[in-house]
Amino acid sequence: MIRQHRFLISQRQYAVKLDTLSATVDEYEGRFDLRGSVEAVWYRRKGATTRACLGTLRLWGHGLTGPVDPADPQVVLAADLDGRYGGDCHGRWDGERYWGAQAPDTITGHLEVLRPMLADYPSLPSGFEGWWRF
Structure with missing residues (x-):
């Protein structure tokens, strides 16, 4: 992945929770x-609507030429x-509608992250570090 210090929605960037x-x-x-x-969390845009997303980022590296220390997130x-x-999106908020989990406690937890995330776009x-892109 490539670490970037400036956010550009066109680059499909992610912010990750290193721990x-x-x-x-x-x-x-x-x-x-x-x-x-x-x-991870990320932003995506569909039409004119920006969405805040929360979920899991799968990490795959095949045929790497050197060893990688799995204990060092960086x-x-x-x-x-x-x-x-x-x-893998687990919850998404577009400012009007929530998509994701069905359990009320999980929805509440997701919206505690997604609402302020979208409001401060x-x-x-x-707790998240970014921006990373593949």
């Missing part, structure tokens, strides 16, 4: 495969990761 990153690295014939995940994120699938929510 939630988990990863494993396997070696096979001198190459390394990384699998992991991290909680090193994992800086690896050559495959981001073709993007984030394009600021980073508290």
Whole structure:
């Protein structure tokens, strides 16, 4: 992934919660495969509507030429990761409608992050570090 300091919605960037990153690295014939995940938030636009999204970002790195320390989130994120699938959205808020979980407590938790995130667009929510793109 590539760390960027300026937010551009066209770049499909993510902000991540570093303390939630988990990863494993396997070696096979001198190459390394990384699998992991991290909680993330991101913005997407459909038509003229900006949406705040919350979910899980899957981290995949296949055939890496060097080892990656899975205990260091910055090193994992800086690896050559495959981001073709993007984030797995668990909740989305567009300012009028919520899409996502059905459990009331989960909805409340999501909206506590998504409402201020959308209101302060394009600021980073508290506890997240960004901006990262594949």
